[in-house]
Amino acid sequence: MWPAALTRLLKRRLVYIVFISLIFTYLLVKLVNQKHHLRLLKIKDFSVQRTKPLIWRTLQEHLLTDEPSNRTNPPDIICRNSLQGKELLVDDRGFVCNREHILQNGCCNVESPETLYYTCETCNNSSHCCSIYEYCVSCCLHPEKRPLLELALQAVNGRQLTVFAQVLDQFELCLVKCRTNSHSVEHENRYRDGKVQYCYGPTEAHESQKEVLGIAA
Template structure:
C-alpha cells in the first residue's frame, strides 16, 4: 500500500493543542521545596544542599522555603540565612500584600504565595492554566516556580498598554489582576 507523502507532511494526526495539554497534565507537580529545613541543618551530611532563590532583587531575595532576606543575608548555598530572633529574615511574609493577593514588593508576593494556606487557590489557578493551555504557568513543575511566575508583572498588570492597573500593588498571585486605578493626567 502506497500512501501519498503529502498527506503525512501536510496533516497532523494529533492537533498541537492536544499534545501541549496532555504533556502539561502529565508533568508531576511538587508542593514541597526541593530543599527542606532539615537538609539545611547542621548534620553529618557531606552533600551540600543548594537553595533556589529569586536572584533578581536589588536589595531583597526570597528563597524557595519562603524566607525573605536582604541580599547580604544569602548564604553560600543560596538560602536566606535564618537567625533566631532576627527581624531581617522572615518566612511567608505578606505585609505588603492586599486581600486580593496583590503585593507591592515582588519578593513578599512570592513569600506570601508560598504559604501553605495558599495551596487551594494555587491548585485552582494551576488547573485552569493547564486546561487553558497557558504555557507559562502550565509548564511550572513546583510551588516555587509557580509563585515566581505568578508574581511577575504581566499584561494583566497593565492598562492601556503603558501603565500599571495599580502602580503600587502590581505583583499578584491570585486569580484576578490588580484592581484598576484611575489614570492621573
C-alpha cells in the same frame, strides 16, 4: 527508428515523474497544514498536564518559628532563590532577606532579625497582588495558599499553559505566577492597581492582552 521510440519512452517517464511529484507535493502540503491545525487546536484546548505531580509545601515540613532568635541555619541544606533581586531575595523555603544576608548555600540567613518568613507585606488580600516581587513569592509559598494556586492554575489559558505545565513545585510556580506579565497588566504598562504589580492568585487578562496571549474569548 529506435531513437524515436526512446524519445517517446523518456517523455512518458518524464510525465509520470512530474505527475508523481505533484501528488507528493500536494500530500506533503496537506500533511503540514493538518499538523499546524492540530497544533493550534492543542494550544486552544490545552489542559495543564505533567508527568509528575506538582510538589506542594506542607506546614509539617516547612513551618518554623517566626522569632529569629529561636531560629538556626541548618548546615546541610541547599536553597534555590529568586536570583534577580537587586536588594531582596526570596528562597524556596519562603524566607525573604536582603541580598547581603544570603548564605553560600543560597539560603536566607534565618538568624537575621531582618529576614522575614512567609511575609505578605505590600500584598492586597482581596486581589492577591503585591507591590514587591519577593514578598509576592514569599506569601505565595505559604502552604495555606495551595487552594488559591490551584484555582490560578485552572484559570490559565493560551500560550502560558506550556510554562505553567513545566513547573515542578510550589516555589517554581510562585516564581512564575508572581512575575510581572499581561495577566496583572490592564493595558500595556498600566497595572490594574498602581501599587500592586505582582499577583499570585487567579487573574484575568485585559481584553487588549488576550489576542497577544493567545487566549480564546
